[in-house]
Amino acid sequence: MPKIGVRLLASFESAAEFLADAQSLEAAGAGLLLLDEGGDLDREMLLAAIAAVTTGVSLHHAEAGETLRRLAGDRLLTELDGWRDVPFPADRVAWRATLVEEASSAGVIVAMDPRLLDLLRNPDVEDDRSTDRELAQG
Amino acid sequence: MTNQAGRSRGDLYDSVYERREAAGENVHGEADFIMALEPSSVLDAGCGTGRIGRELARRGLRVTGVDIDPEMLETARRKSPEASWIRHDVTLVQLADRFDAVLMAGNVINFVQPDRRSLAIANMATHIIPGGLLIDGHRLNETEVQPADYDKWAAASGLALVSRWSTWQRDPFDASSDFAVSVYRKA
Numbered sequence: 001m002p003k004i005g006v007r008l009l010a011s012f013e014s015a016a017e018f019l020a021d022a023q024s025l026e027a028a029g030a031g032l033l034l035l036d037e038g039g040d041l042d043r044e045m046l047l048a049a050i051a052a053v054t055t056g057v058s059l060h061h062a063e064a065g066e067t068l069r070r071l072a073g074d075r076l077l078t079e080l081d082g083w084r085d086v087p088f089p090a091d092r093v094a095w096r097a098t099l100v101e102e103a104s105s106a107g108v109i110v111a112m113d114p115r116l117l118d119l120l121r122n123p124d125v126e127d128d129r130s131t132d133r134e135l136a137q138g
Numbered sequence: 139m140t141n142q143a144g145r146s147r148g149d150l151y152d153s154v155y156e157r158r159e160a161a162g163e164n165v166h167g168e169a170d171f172i173m174a175l176e177p178s179s180v181l182d183a184g185c186g187t188g189r190i191g192r193e194l195a196r197r198g199l200r201v202t203g204v205d206i207d208p209e210m211l212e213t214a215r216r217k218s219p220e221a222s223w224i225r226h227d228v229t230l231v232q233l234a235d236r237f238d239a240v241l242m243a244g245n246v247i248n249f250v251q252p253d254r255r256s257l258a259i260a261n262m263a264t265h266i267i268p269g270g271l272l273i274d275g276h277r278l279n280e281t282e283v284q285p286a287d288y289d290k291w292a293a294a295s296g297l298a299l300v301s302r303w304s305t306w307q308r309d310p311f312d313a314s315s316d317f318a319v320s321v322y323r324k325a
Contacts, residue, residue: 017208017225024206024227028251114147114209121251126281 001099003107004120005032005060005083010039010046021112022050026057028120031107032077034060044068051075082106088113095119148187148213155189167306168243168275169193171319175271177238183228183262184246188214188221191241195221204231229258239271247274248282255283256291263295263324272297272322275306278315285318297322 006025012018022033033050035043047059051071060077061068069076086108089095102108110116145153159165168190172180178199182191185203187210195201195218202222205211215223224231228242229250240262250258259272266272272292276283289299300323304315311318 014225020206020226020230023230027227027229027254114207117206118249121249121254 002102002105003031004029005034005058005080005107005109006030006116007034007036007085007109007111008046009112010035010037010041010043012041015049018046019049019053022057023053024117025112025120026054028117030057030120032058032060032083032109034080034109036111047072080106080109083109085109088116089119092119092123092125096123099123146209146213147207148210151210152187152189152213152217166190166193168241169197171306171308172239172241172273173197175239175273175321177271179235179237179239181233181235181237181240181262181265183240183242183258184244184249185214185223186210186244188218188223190243191221192218202233202235202237204228204233229254229261231261233265235265236267237265237270238267239273240266241273243273243275245276245282247276247288255287256294259288259291259297260295263292263297266297266324268324270324271300272324273320274322275317275319277317285320288318288320292322296325298325 008021025033035046044061044064047061048068048071051059058075058077059072060080062078064076064078082105084102084105086098086102088110089098098108155165172194180194180199180201182188182201182203185191185205188203191201191203192214202224203214204224204226206225206227208225211223211225224233242262247255247258262272274288285302292299300321302311303309303319304311304317306319
């Protein structure tokens with residue numbers, strides 16, 4: 001399976017929630033976090049903050065300064081050789097198909113989406129979770 | 139994010155229960171079950187839209203909800219601003235508060251990735267006062283979390299099984315049950 005990179009928006013309303021997303025993505029198995037070109041905040045500073053609250057996930061910044069280089073250590077990637085951007089999948093079946101198609105890539109990069117964590121955590125679940133959501137009561 | 143009809147995923151989730159309630163069904167089985175256990179504070183772990191936590195807050199309990207999904211939590215915050223809603227992962231969140239009961243309802247454990255399910259329970263156990271309760275409700279099938287596994291993870295976190303039912307209405311549990319409601323007590 002290719003590694004999975006997640007492109008986060010360089011903006012937030014809540015710092016705690018921005019960092020919670022980064023930690024949750026790492027816990028769910030994301031292999032790379034990077035920041036979108038858009039957004040109103042400083043991408044290098046945001047990556048420094050993410051570096052401080054994560055331990056294993058790679059971080060990408062093409063022009064990282066010495067401070068981020070030292071904070072991220074060998075987790076810093078300045079190039080994305082072999083990584084491919086893929087669209088956010090329509091459903092879990094499409095996601096599994098993308099991972100098979102991109103098996104020889106270094107990794108795939110997908111934009112952050114509220115539905116992404118469920119895909120990362122449980123990619124092999126058969127259905128679309130509607131049963132779990134609607135039969136939540138027993 | 140909204141769908142074609144312009145409703146968020148959170149509001150769409152809630153609409154299923156709103157329709158059932160409008161049709162005369164009691165959709166607050168979880169809240170009824172929890173109230174009978176008489177906690178004064180509840181951590182609703184994996185609260186989603188706060189469907190249960192909001193009802194518990196309405197009935198006077200101190201409620202904190204945790205969920206990582208911003209669209210679901212937006213519904214919770216809008217519909218019940220008096221409760222506390224924290225956006226985080228149940229396997230990672232560290233709150234200062236401790237609670238009489240932690241609730242993991244609505245199939246939450248099935249949504250946690252398999253290799254972090256024991257960690258989810260361990261982390262939630264740290265948020266329960268001594269003598270407090272963990273209450274779990276989730277659907278059972280061959281691919282989802284089995285009660286014996288849950289019991290093992292709970293025991294490793296100092297939580298002993300008190301009772302198990304097949305519904306929130308306390309129907310008996312047996313080997314053929316397709317849903318488990320379990321109550322654990324922390325030592």
